Amino acid sequence: MKTSLSQEKIISYLTNQLCNIFPDNSAYCELSRIVPRGLERLEYCLEKSIYKPYRDNGICYFNHLNADQYTVFLYYCSNIAYLEFSNLVLAQKLFYLNKVLHSFHCMYDTILPDIFLIVHGNGTVLGKAKYSNYLVVMHGCTVGANSSFELPIIGEYVS
Numbered sequence: 001m002k003t004s005l006s007q008e009k010i011i012s013y014l015t016n017q018l019c020n021i022f023p024d025n026s027a028y029c030e031l032s033r034i035v036p037r038g039l040e041r042l043e044y045c046l047e048k049s050i051y052k053p054y055r056d057n058g059i060c061y062f063n064h065l066n067a068d069q070y071t072v073f074l075y076y077c078s079n080i081a082y083l084e085f086s087n088l089v090l091a092q093k094l095f096y097l098n099k100v101l102h103s104f105h106c107m108y109d110t111i112l113p114d115i116f117l118i119v120h121g122n123g124t125v126l127g128k129a130k131y132s133n134y135l136v137v138m139h140g141c142t143v144g145a146n147s148s149f150e151l152p153i154i155g156e157y158v159s
Contacts, residue, residue, distance in 0.1 A: 001039070001042070001043040001046065001047075001059070001060040001061065001062055002056050002059050002060065002061045002062070003039070003061070003062045003063075003064070004061075004062065004063040004064050004065060005064055007035060007036060007039065010035055010039070010064060011031050011032055011035045013064060014028075014031060014035065014077070015028045015031055017097060017101075018093055018094075018097060021093075021096070021097055021100060022093050022096075026089075026093075028090070030081065030085055030087055030090060031077075031090075033085070034077050034080050034081050034084075034085060034090075035077065037076075037080045037084065038073055038076040038077040038080055039062070039073070041076045041080070041114070042062055042069070042072060042073050042076055043060055043062070044114060044115070045072065045114060045115050045116065045117075046060045046061075046062065046069070047060045048115045048133075048134075049115075049117060051117060053066060054066075054069065067101075067102055067121070068117070068118045068119055068120065068121055070101070070102070071098060071101075071102045071104045071118045071121045072116070072117075072118055074094055074097060074098040074101070074102075074104075075098060075104070075106050075112065077094050078090075078091045078092075078094035078095045078098065078108035079091070079108050079109075079110075079111075079112075081094055081108065082108040082109055083108075083109075091108035091109075092108065094108065095107060095108045102121055102122060103121075103122045103123050103124070104118070104121050104122070104124050105124065105125040105126070106124075106125070106126040106127075107127075110126060110127065110128060110129075111131070112126065112131050112135070113131045113132055113133045113134075113135055114133060115133040115134055115135075116131070116133070116134070116135040116136070116137065117135070117136045117137070118137050119136060119137070119138050119139075120138055120139040121137060121138070121139060122139050122140075123139050123140045123141075124137055124138075124139060124140065124141045124142070125141070125142040125143065125144065126141075126143050126144075127142075127143055127144025127145065128144065128145060128151050129143050129144065129145075129151050129152045129153065129154055130151060130152070130153045130154065131143075131154050132154055132155050132156040132158070133156050134156050134157045134158075135154060135156075135158055135159070136158070136159035137159075138159070
């Protein structure tokens, strides 16, 4: 996958964002292990898309300045921090950063599908549900339990 910044610069960029939003002098050294995994998951997701902004001369392309792509990337990083590294504080900060930057609310412990797209994701809330591949989520979408706490099941190819 082509990227607008090198992996090292993506780590630095994300670290700077976290330090600016959360000035608690935390060290973010785990990002050097989380970001590569986040990029792997993002590549797998974007490779399945034919959406033109996610391609550069036919090659899968991640542009850190594409808010929709960056939303998905931050979700992946928060989910990886939580599930693979058991770093709850970093998972919470990455979730919160995504919420601040994109008004995107999807907790780090929510399991989204391997293949999905966010298109103009502002104001989106993806709560607990069973999500399937090829999900397309657009602005203002809310998914979550009903008043009886029953979780929805979202099938493949839902937009």
